[in-house]
Amino acid sequence: MSGILTYALHYEGEFNKNSLGAVSEGAKLAKEIGGDAAVVVVGGDDLTDELCGSLGKYGATKVFRAKAPEGLAQPVVDVMAKVIQDQGYSYALFGGGLLGFEIGAGLTARLNAGVTMEVTEVKAQDGKLVAVRPILQDSAVAEVDYVGEPGIIIGRLNAFEMQESGDGAAPVEDVDVQLSEWSTKAKMLQRGEQRGADVNIEDADILVAGGRGLGKKEGFELAENLADALGGAVAATRAVVDAGWYPYAAQIGQTGKTVAPKLYLAAGISGAIQHKVGMQSSENIVAINKDPNAPIFEFSDLGIVGDLNKILPKLTQAVKAKKG
Numbered sequence: 001m002s003g004i005l006t007y008a009l010h011y012e013g014e015f016n017k018n019s020l021g022a023v024s025e026g027a028k029l030a031k032e033i034g035g036d037a038a039v040v041v042v043g044g045d046d047l048t049d050e051l052c053g054s055l056g057k058y059g060a061t062k063v064f065r066a067k068a069p070e071g072l073a074q075p076v077v078d079v080m081a082k083v084i085q086d087q088g089y090s091y092a093l094f095g096g097g098l099l100g101f102e103i104g105a106g107l108t109a110r111l112n113a114g115v116t117m118e119v120t121e122v123k124a125q126d127g128k129l130v131a132v133r134p135i136l137q138d139s140a141v142a143e144v145d146y147v148g149e150p151g152i153i154i155g156r157l158n159a160f161e162m163q164e165s166g167d168g169a170a171p172v173e174d175v176d177v178q179l180s181e182w183s184t185k186a187k188m189l190q191r192g193e194q195r196g197a198d199v200n201i202e203d204a205d206i207l208v209a210g211g212r213g214l215g216k217k218e219g220f221e222l223a224e225n226l227a228d229a230l231g232g233a234v235a236a237t238r239a240v241v242d243a244g245w246y247p248y249a250a251q252i253g254q255t256g257k258t259v260a261p262k263l264y265l266a267a268g269i270s271g272a273i274q275h276k277v278g279m280q281s282s283e284n285i286v287a288i289n290k291d292p293n294a295p296i297f298e299f300s301d302l303g304i305v306g307d308l309n310k311i312l313p314k315l316t317q318a319v320k321a322k323k324g
């Protein structure tokens with residue numbers, strides 16, 4: 001059988017948005033190439049018929065439900081490998097996110113399959129899928145097709161849009177899977193949001209946004225200190241969110257949030273178009289960048305050319321002194 005198998009992560013009775021994007025995309029593509037748009041869900045008793053069937057709203061034509069620990073990669077690899085081997089799906093599709101990457105990579109190794117990661121678009125061509133992914137620091141795109149089956153496609157976080165397309169509940173089928181010995185060695189101890197996830201950046205008057213120029217995760221302390229002194233909040237680019245330096249809740253741009261604060265201070269941000277669309281309506285844009293030719297200066301009200309490691313602490317000190 002041809003068709004596309006996706007994975008949907010759930011937590012506290014809800015499927016996550018990124019997964020629903022992948023389910024919607026899988027449903028759209030399955031229609032185009034012909035075949036099932038199936039979804040694998042893994043978890044305990046909280047996976048009710050109603051919850052699993054609700055994936056039909058996003059176009060799923062079938063849901064495979066397995067009892068196994070949720071939120072860990074290896075049990076899902078076991079389940080998806082079995083479903084693909086038994087039912088013969090041609091493609092497995094994942095919304096990006098750390099778990100999607102981990103499961104997709106594990107499944108690729110298990111099935112000796114071909115994989116494309118960081119995919120931003122998938123096209124149906126002559127009954128097959130072609131994955132499109134940016135390369136060379138997003139300055140060009142590559143189109144990847146697959147030799148043999150299954151093909152594994154791992155999207156960028158939130159690259160696929162959640163869309164309601166189905167008109168009823170999807171049928172749910174229970175699958176009994178013998179988990180591999182190593183799949184039960186890890187246990188989920190705690191699940192929660194990352195640091196900063198509680199900040200409502202859409203309502204903040206002042207945002208200090210950090211990009212790859214902060215150098216490393218710890219570099220965000222510089223942005224947090226300045227935001228604290230100014231009474232604002234911290235935002236981030238996708239590059240640093242993808243790198244795990246800051247939570248997704250703070251991402252500004254095409255696949256993140258759109259903001260219009262009184263002051264948007266961009267530190268170590270190049271000013272890519274996908275970032276610009278999320279912050280260009282800010283009343284005042286101040287950019288700090290060591291590269292005088294950085295695109296961000298083209299739409300900033302004030303540009304500071306220099307090293308943010310020197311400028312941010314001095315600025316924080318000056319704001320504190322003025323307030324104090």
Ligand SMILES: Cc1cc2nc3c(=O)[nH]c(=O)nc-3n(C[C@H](O)[C@H](O)[C@H](O)COP(=O)(O)OP(=O)(O)OC[C@H]3O[C@@H](n4cnc5c(N)ncnc54)[C@H](O)[C@@H]3O)c2cc1C
Nearest residue numbers: 211212213237238239253254255256268269270275290308
């Ligand atoms: C489909 C798609 C959707 C996307 N969606 C988004 C989105 O929603 N949001 C988003 O932000 N991006 C998005 N992107 C990614 C976007 O194209 C850029 O890759 C990203 O915005 C770059 O992030 P950055 O500015 O942090 O990193 P970089 O582009 O690497 O820029 C880092 C900057 O820091 C400067 N710098 C380095 N060191 C210092 C220093 N010590 N002092 C001062 N400056 C320094 C450098 O000169 C450079 O300009 C998307 C891309 C695609 C293809």
